[in-house]
Amino acid sequence: MMPSLQLPGADGALHNYTPSMRTPIVAPDRPAFNRIAYSAAHVVADPLAAIDPWMQAAVDWDATIAYRRRLWSMGLGVAEAMDTAQRGMGLDWNTSLELIRRSLDAARDYPGALVASGCGTDQLPPESARNVDDVIRAYEEQMEAIEALGGKLILMASRALARVAAGPADYERVYNRLLQQAKQPVILHWLGDMFDPALAGYWGSADIDQAMETALGIIGANPGKVDGIKISLLDKDREIAMRRRLPPGVRMYTGDDFNYAELIAGDGEGALPSHRSSDALLGIFDAIAPAASAALSELAAGNEQAFHAILAPTVPLSRHIFRAPTRYYKTGVVFMAWLNGHQKHFTMVGGQHSTRSLVHFAELFRLADAAGLIEQPELAVRRMRHLLALHGVGD
Secondary structure, three states: OOOOEEEEOOOOOEEEEOOOOOOOOOOOOOOOOOOOEEEEOOOOEOOOOOOOOOOOOOEOHHHHHHHHHHHHHOOOEEEEOOOOOOEOOOEOHHHHHHHHHHHHHHHOOOOOOOEEEEEOOOOOOHHHOOOHHHHHHHHHHHHHHHHHOOOEEEEOOOHHHHHHOOOHHHHHHHHHHHHHHOOOOEEEEEEOOOOOHHHOOHHHOOOHHHHHHHHHHHHHOOOOOEEEEEEEOOOHHHHHHHHOOOOOOOEEEEOOOOOHHHHHHOOOOOOOHHHOOOEEEEOHHHHOHHHHHHHHHHHHOOOHHHHHHHHOOHHHHHHHHOOOOHHHHHHHHHHHHHHOOOOOOOOOHHHHHHOOOHHHHHHHHHHHHHOOOOOOHHHHHHHHHHHHHHOOOOO
16 A cells, blocks of 8 residues: 655645555557647756756756657647747747757657647847837747748747737738748647736737637638637637637637646537537646547547546646646646656756645645556655655655
8 A cells, every 4th residue: 555645735734645546547559539639748957957047948858859759659749849838938949949840850750740839939028029020020030940940830929919019900910921921831829818917918909809800810811821729718618619710621729728628529519520629739738648648549439438537537637737827837747747757857947846836736646646647656656755855844
């Protein structure tokens, strides 16, 4: 029997917790999906680099690429160098481009492996943007660099554009310009201000319904240039409403880390097959990769009940990881990777490992155990004990 741990609770007291020893969920050997599924993968920091961790980034490239190989082996795609996964949270544009290059190179070892790369304007500090033309130039610089590597683009939301745009017309001008010159269909990304407060009022309006009209208008004006749109609003009803209005050939990639299971399964309603369910581009798939792979394989085999049975226990875990302040969700994702032995340390780019409390990690441990996501129980308990001791609990 696994020895118990003394885990802190929200009441400030320590409570005995005995891990369940539940058999962990394992991804199938030959995963096959009927949904496209990207994981916004994290980077592994280099803890031995002599840097200021809040000001500079140092990446352990071998461990970072090894984690991506794990995701591809499970049938999941990699959404690389994404906003709250890395960008604007410690990883600069030059390091991001190197990450994209290395991922694209590694993906060649996995026939059919999906990689889509974040393209933004983060080399342009928002306060330095004078006008929309500055934003266009920043986007085009990143587009050119990523496309030169053969990368597929995810046009991420721009803090600089949110700052200088006077209204919907400025968003239309920027996105129409970028989409017209894209070499292949892109994924658009609508990131809510719960993930990044600097993006409040994106698409030119604080009213979500008006913002949606602008985004749909841009998609409709650029047929063949948009593969899909990811929306990260944590509002399933608005996602479904938008999904049912997308033109033929345009996918909805759910970014809803609260309601992903039901959105991916779909509701069977809508004029087009793409209107009836969402594909996925999710940060939580990093942390629950084996369960995501197993569940998606069951869905493709027509076993929707098994799909929900696997994913249902992961939803409380995801809602905990993505609780407010939501922009710090990656801390929980990296904690899971460390707990499960996929990296040797719990250190993050940008010092982000300091953004959550010990109580948060203790509850995350409990939820991961309940969801069958503790892959090596003895290792996980040992590492949890180390973290507790670091905070003065136990030996």
